Amino acid sequence: MINYDFLIISQSEVVQYEKYSSLPLDRIDIYKNLVQLRMVYFDGGFRSHLDLYNKAIFEKCFHEGSYTEKQQLYSIWNLPGLNARLATEPLVSNGYKVKVINNFDAEFDTLCQTSKHMSEPIIGISCTYILQWSELARMIKKINKSVPEACIILGGAFIHDQYNNFGYDIFEKKMKKYNIKYIIHSYHSEMDLYNLIKYLKGNTTSISHINNLIYLDSENNFKTTQSVWNTSTLKPISWSNQTIPKEHDVIQLRTGTGCPFKCAFCNYPSMAGKVSYASAQDIFFQIDEIHSLKHIKHIIFIDDTFNVPPKRFKDIVSYLSKYKFKWYCFFRAQFAEEDLVKQMKESGCDGLYLGLESANDTVLKNMNKKARVKDYLKGLELIKKYEIPTFAAFVIGFPGETQKTIDDNINFLNKGLVDYYSIKEFYYLHNSPVHDNRHNFGLEGQGHIWHHDQMNSVQASEMKLYMFNHVNNSIHIDPDMGLWYLIYLRTKGFTYKTISQVQTCINQMIEMDNSCYYSNENKVSIFNNMKKLIRNELNDRYIH
Secondary structure (H helix, E strand, O other): OOOOOEEEEEEOOOOOHHHHHOOOHHHHHHHHHHHOOOEEEEOOEEEEHHHHHHHHHHOOOHHHOOHHHHOOOOOHHHOOOOHHHHHHHHHHHOOOOEEEEEEOOOOHHHHHHHHHOOOOOEEEEEOOOOOOHHHHHHHHHHHHHHOOOOEEEEEOHHHHHHHHHHHHHHOHHHHHHHOOOEEEOOOOOHHHHHHHHHHHOOOOOOHHHOOOEEEEOOOOOEEEOOOOOOOOOOOOOOHHHOOOOOOOOEEEEOOEEOOOOOOOOOOHHHHHOOOEEOOHHHHHHHHHHHHHOOOOOEEEEOOOOOOOOHHHHHHHHHHHOOOOOEEEEEOOHHHOOHHHHHHHHHHOEEEEEEEEEOOOHHHHHHHOOOOOHHHHHHHHHHHHHOOOOEEEEEEEOOOOOOHHHHHHHHHHHOOOOOOEEEEEEOOEOOOOHHHHOHHHHOOEEEEOEEEOOOOEHHHHHHHHHHHHHHOOOOEEOOOOOHHHHHHHHHHOOOOHHHHHHHHHHHHHHHHHHHOOOOOHHHOHHHHHHHHHHHHHHHOOOOOO
16 A cells, blocks of 8 residues: 555535435425425435436435445546646655545545555645535544544635635634644645645745645644735646546546636636636647547546637647547637637537526626627537537526516527526625626625515526526536536436436426425336436446
8 A cells, every 4th residue: 555645635525415305395495496406306305417317327326325336326526626636736746645535425435544554644625616614524524533633734716715705714713623734725726735745744844934824833823824826837737647547538627727708797717816828738748648548538628718719729629639539618609610610529529618697688798798699699500500519507697687688598598509508596706796886786695695676586596497497499407517417427428319318307307396296106207217218328238
């Protein structure tokens, strides 16, 4: 067993679906907004969409499996994450031995076994996908129980956001309560983490020289170091130095940071700072290295807007044409051009995430989307012509939203140009641009509770269901999974035809839940049809 210097947790099952199953159906009105469109009530509990696949294939839900089984059961969090590999690339390239726990809830046994063989168990938790302290508390309590001597380090987007919103005050009580030794609060924190591990391994002597650090000293006193903004270097990952699980044939890749657009509902540009891009040569180097791994078939480009700047995007598409990858990305539909879309298809583009948000020009203007509906239609017609599958995200309830604008969304989707879509209520962030213009819209509140001159958050939830019930020419996908749900199923060998057929079954079951028909009796025939579709696709080869 290798004596690792550092162990890092990349992600976890951020929604504990089994907890919802214990909630009483006669109190559904209290929590229905948390489950509607995201879960299906089946076989005595609320199930994720992928747990219906698990029921059909493995006859159990994810939470019912052993750790070994959980690595085979379906979960998007089993997709290899990028965040931990970005965070630890300086450590790996400088010879430190790093163990990545990709999914905390599927690999906790590996975490425990690895920790036993570490001379000092230093465990980092990446908070890129974590949205609540309660999720961190769940994970840390479990670690403390099984590895009580662990030195726990936190860092990532959630921590950076908490620091920006609340300063240092948010951390002291939580660090002492949960036995968190160190927190790195910076964005682009790779070098801060590298310097901290160097210090903990005795290779440097002064903790004060580590920037952006919050820590408890030997007497449990709360301390901080200098806060410095880190500029991303976007150095390429040397994939040959990374341990890539052979059971997965997908890699996520970042080629830029920040976003050149400033959508009014989004705080990412202010969090991420200045837009920067990796050089074309560095991107090509990584694609070549990924190809040399032999078993990788899928690449997910996670850049917030991958097709901007256009020339750079064209160069990357052209380079991808050398290989046979299936690849996916975020895409601004208004910049689609026929020659480009044709080349995208020929180079292996297998799915696009379109952040359309609305199909009404007034709402798009209020959102500062820098696009109009006619631009979307033109781009989507080209994408549809070359048969590249699309997933479009819509936001319901942004200032300017009315019954008419919702109907515009429905009419837009019913044109049949978008294959899959999701709908989420507007989430009011006080560090997003719309907050500066809140008085123009009569906008008040925060987070998921708000109201403005045209709508409030309760009405937005009702409009979400109204929209779901009236869209009949595009297929709804769980908004928390989005394109990753489709990609995950593609990596499992499913065709888009079968994915669509199965998802249609799931949506039929959701319609029953929305009408308060929770009985299994009404759903068994639908589930059996879904099960038949899945097993026919897999030809029983992977059925255990």
